Amino acid sequence: MTPDRHVEAFDVKDGQLVVGGMPLERLAAGVGSTPFFAYDRRLLTSRVESLRAALPGDLHLGYAVKANPMPAVVQHLAGLVDVLDVASAREMRTALDTGIDPGDVSFAGPGKTEAELRQAAATGVVVEVESRGEVDRLLAAGEAVGVRPVAAIRVNPDFAVQGSGMRMGGGPQQFGVDAEQVPELLGLVADRDLDMVGFHVFAGSQNLDADILAAAQERTVDLVLRLADHAAAAVRYVNLGGGFGIPYFEKDQPLDLARLGENLHRLLETRLRPALPEARAVVELGRYIVGEAGVYVTRVVDTKVSRGQRFAVVDGGMHHQLAASGNLGQVIRRNYPLVVGTRLGPSDEDAPEPVTVVGCLCTPLDLLGSKVSLPTVEVGDLVVVFQAGAYGLTASPTAFLGHDQPVEVLV
Numbered sequence: 045m046t047p048d049r050h051v052e053a054f055d056v057k058d059g060q061l062v063v064g065g066m067p068l069e070r071l072a073a074g075v076g077s078t079p080f081f082a083y084d085r086r087l088l089t090s091r092v093e094s095l096r097a098a099l100p101g102d103l104h105l106g107y108a109v110k111a112n113p114m115p116a117v118v119q120h121l122a123g124l125v126d127v128l129d130v131a132s133a134r135e136m137r138t139a140l141d142t143g144i145d146p147g148d149v150s151f152a153g154p155g156k157t158e159a160e161l162r163q164a165a166a167t168g169v170v171v172e173v174e175s176r177g178e179v180d181r182l183l184a185a186g187e188a189v190g191v192r193p194v195a196a197i198r199v200n201p202d203f204a205v206q207g208s209g210m211r212m213g214g215g216p217q218q219f220g221v222d223a224e225q226v227p228e229l230l231g232l233v234a235d236r237d238l239d240m241v242g243f244h245v246f247a248g249s250q251n252l253d254a255d256i257l258a259a260a261q262e263r264t265v266d267l268v269l270r271l272a273d274h275a276a277a278a279v280r281y282v283n284l285g286g287g288f289g290i291p292y293f294e295k296d297q298p299l300d301l302a303r304l305g306e307n308l309h310r311l312l313e314t315r316l317r318p319a320l321p322e323a324r325a326v327v328e329l330g331r332y333i334v335g336e337a338g339v340y341v342t343r344v345v346d347t348k349v350s351r352g353q354r355f356a357v358v359d360g361g362m363h364h365q366l367a368a369s370g371n372l373g374q375v376i377r378r379n380y381p382l383v384v385g386t387r388l389g390p391s392d393e394d395a396p397e398p399v400t401v402v403g404c405l406c407t408p409l410d411l412l413g414s415k416v417s418l419p420t421v422e423v424g425d426l427v428v429v430f431q432a433g434a435y436g437l438t439a440s441p442t443a444f445l446g447h448d449q450p451v452e453v454l455v
């Protein structure tokens with residue numbers, strides 16, 4: 045997608061990008077320093093509304109806090125979604141602080157510590173167990189705190205999802221219990237002091253192909269129904285995963301949400317509901333909910349021409365927004381959508397020239413945009429990197445070179 049589409053999703057007033065109802069310079073003055081991350085409340089809300097409109101009414105919507113754990117964002121989303129999915133004790137605390145029912149919090153991830161398991165058991169969070177050993181540790185945690193823990197088995201499926209930016213299922217994995225080992229595990233826990241409510245299958249993330257995702261959902265339902273035959277009690281929880289991607293690069297097209305919605309309507313109506321009438325079905329989305337609602341804003345501190353190539357040097361960089369620099373798992377580096385957010389007026393459209401936007405770190409890895417077509421860029425201008433609402437600040441090496449942490453605002 046071109047930056048124009050992203051600019052339109054926010055708004056423009058007097059040549060400036062409008063975020064959270066405020067023109068960019070005013071927002072920057074309000075924040076008090078650059079660089080900063082700003083998340084637009086209105087866009088978060090409308091994204092959840094479009095999901096609700098497309099997905100079945102009885103499919104519960106989970107937000108994966110890891111995508112953006114800023115407490116204000118999590119609090120805002122807690123009022124809009126049904127489940128908060130957490131991956132650490134801190135995320136669990138952020139989720140519980142919102143006042144959500146602990147039974148609506150799920151905790152997935154390998155390597156949960158004994159302390160984390162005790163906290164989860166004590167609070168009544170649903171622990172998505174990732175191995176046989178973790179089941180034993182959760183039982184011990186329950187005993188230690190005098191509570192019967194609530195658990196679901198995270199299943200490593202016997203299939204992989206093609207086209208995912210990151211794959212977390214199929215083949216050997218640190219995630220989940222291999223599907224073929226689940227029946228035995230269910231037998232082992234049947235008479236233990238554990239409330240085993242169901243299954244969680246999360247096979248991959250950042251997928252933009254609705255056909256592939258729809259096929260994966262179908263295979264997930266097949267798998268869950270097969271495994272449910274081995275459960276000692278009625279299955280009450282089926283987490284179908286997610287993997288809904290967002291367009292980061294120029295040729296990416298947005299996900300066909302309507303197609304996924306139709307598929308999930310059909311799967312729930314014809315397969316899941318008839319077989320498992322007591323099961324709460326959940327999809328668990330991170331970046332799809334928050335990614336497009338966030339911008340990273342950084343100020344130009346220097347401009348130069350080096351052997352014919354124009355450079356703009358900004359006060360931020362890869363230490364805050366690693367993904368945009370191409371160093372968070374990309375094989376071939378491509379530019380994130382980026383604009384000069386203070387030069388979006390009609391007169392700024394003349395003769396754009398390629399500019400390479402680099403951060404302030406003393407490494408060639410600190411590249412935010414290679415030869416981006418931009419209007420005249422001057423010291424003091426504000427550069428905006430889009431698609432910064434997910435896996436931005438908390439997925440970046442903020443201590444690298446000792447710069448200050450950027451501010452985050454929800455506006």
Ligand SMILES: Cc1ncc(COP(=O)(O)O)c(C=O)c1O
Binds near residue numbers: 330434
């Ligand atoms: C278990 C689990 N759930 C949800 C997510 C969120 O993925 P995304 O932000 O791509 O939706 C991840 C991502 O790693 C995950 O591992």
